[in-house]
Amino acid sequence: MSNNETRPTKGKAKAASSAAGRTQVREATATISHGTQTVTGRVSLTLSKFGEVFGQAASAVRKGFRWVSETVTKVGLIAIIFVLLWVPLGVLLDWPEFAFLGAVSAIILSVAVPFLIGGNEYEIGFDLPDDHLIAGEHTKAPISVTNTSNHLQLPGVLEVQIGGGVEEFSISILRAGDTKLIDYAIPAQRRGVLKLGPITTVRTDPIATLRRENKLLEEREIFVHPQTRQLPRTREGILRDLEGDPTTSIVDSDMSFQSVREYVVGDNPKHIHWKLTAKIGQAGKFMLRQYEESRRSKMIVILAANTSEYRANSDEYEIAVSAAGSLGLSAIRDQRKISVLASDEIPALARGRMFAIKEFKVQTKRRLLDDLCLVNASEQAMGLKDVCRLAAAKHADVSLAIIVVGSTVTPRLMQQIKMFLPSNIGVLFVVADSSPDAEPKFAEVNGMKIFTIQEIQDLPGLMGRFIR
Numbered sequence: 001m002s003n004n005e006t007r008p009t010k011g012k013a014k015a016a017s018s019a020a021g022r023t024q025v026r027e028a029t030a031t032i033s034h035g036t037q038t039v040t041g042r043v044s045l046t047l048s049k050f051g052e053v054f055g056q057a058a059s060a061v062r063k064g065f066r067w068v069s070e071t072v073t074k075v076g077l078i079a080i081i082f083v084l085l086w087v088p089l090g091v092l093l094d095w096p097e098f099a100f101l102g103a104v105s106a107i108i109l110s111v112a113v114p115f116l117i118g119g120n121e122y123e124i125g126f127d128l129p130d131d132h133l134i135a136g137e138h139t140k141a142p143i144s145v146t147n148t149s150n151h152l153q154l155p156g157v158l159e160v161q162i163g164g165g166v167e168e169f170s171i172s173i174l175r176a177g178d179t180k181l182i183d184y185a186i187p188a189q190r191r192g193v194l195k196l197g198p199i200t201t202v203r204t205d206p207i208a209t210l211r212r213e214n215k216l217l218e219e220r221e222i223f224v225h226p227q228t229r230q231l232p233r234t235r236e237g238i239l240r241d242l243e244g245d246p247t248t249s250i251v252d253s254d255m256s257f258q259s260v261r262e263y264v265v266g267d268n269p270k271h272i273h274w275k276l277t278a279k280i281g282q283a284g285k286f287m288l289r290q291y292e293e294s295r296r297s298k299m300i301v302i303l304a305a306n307t308s309e310y311r312a313n314s315d316e317y318e319i320a321v322s323a324a325g326s327l328g329l330s331a332i333r334d335q336r337k338i339s340v341l342a343s344d345e346i347p348a349l350a351r352g353r354m355f356a357i358k359e360f361k362v363q364t365k366r367r368l369l370d371d372l373c374l375v376n377a378s379e380q381a382m383g384l385k386d387v388c389r390l391a392a393a394k395h396a397d398v399s400l401a402i403i404v405v406g407s408t409v410t411p412r413l414m415q416q417i418k419m420f421l422p423s424n425i426g427v428l429f430v431v432a433d434s435s436p437d438a439e440p441k442f443a444e445v446n447g448m449k450i451f452t453i454q455e456i457q458d459l460p461g462l463m464g465r466f467i468r
Helices: 002-071 074-092 096-116 274-280 316-333 365-372 384-394 411-418 458-466
Strands: 122-126 132-134 143-147 156-162 165-171 179-182 192-204 211-217 220-225 239-251 256-262 287-296 298-303 337-343 357-359 400-406 426-432 441-445 448-453
Touching (some): 002 211, 122 211, 274 287, 316 365, 316 400, 316 426, 337 384, 384 411, 400 411, 411 448, 448 458
Parallel strands (some): 132 220, 298 337, 400 426
Antiparallel strands (some): 122 143, 143 179, 156 165, 256 287
């Protein structure tokens, strides 16, 4: 009996001992784990703080380097080198010349610092008379500089970036609220898109050792339109068509009724307004119907854009663009249906297999001129034959084609080009020839009318004399 009682006691003791051992192991493991987490956390926190400090230091270094690059000029950089290098050398080597130059450089830097103190509290007024320019013409664009602060502003410099250059204007001392007006004129520019701005004020010392810039107006793009001339009205290429558009011209027979008039001898009796004549009731007095004349007038202007079609190193292409613009504006003014086309650029690998033409916007005069600012001659552009072939296929209802080319296009080539256009339409070639011996002239060859112009001013006169 005693043995039976002792065995369970030993089993319980062993179980209790095993449980206690496992508990100690878990506690020891938890203690080690806790200790490990604490060390890892401290290391991570240290690294995180070190990273933050390093990032702040790197940011400060970048800001300092940016400040030095923007503020210190080449003269100022040389002065700093003299101070840091020549003063110690002069003292250590007992060279008074080096020490003197270093001291002078330090004085120059110390004198330049006060010129940068304070901000450039200016307000810039800059307005063009129009939101575009004309190629080859000077444009006045006065600039006003106003001191908007409550204190005196030291002298400075106003920099205006235009195209690839910079123009500088001096700003004198301005009291609070004072305004300085600068008579600025934008120099003549070539056709294209001009980048104007930014406009920046610059504070610097008399020796230009240090400088401080403040951007006041951002960069803006201005379209430089080609020169154009107003052309006389012409009926060339206008066909009478009952399905056309009504005009302000009055005729005796058409579809759009306009008014009535009294019958005169020679009028067609078929157009007598019998009801109105009976209502008037006067013997021998007849009233005749009148109509608005309907016309069909689809004109296309094709601009040659391959460099081989113009004389090299000349202004022939610019003259051609001006001629195309003048013709397009004249058609828009006369409310004629117009399409202005040019050959698009074709990659060399796809030449002969790919064809494309560029069609300009003609909804308004401004859109046409803006598009003409962006067109340029290229070696990759298609030749005129392919352009005319595509234009004829796309605009089957054309009644007049005006093709603007350079002086290298011969009359024989013009005849070949004409074969790609419908035979029942009018064809007019405008040749831009900038050679010194060229003269404005008109010629008619095999049904083709050819104008030769040396400058855009020649086109209105030729149109007025030979086109009706």
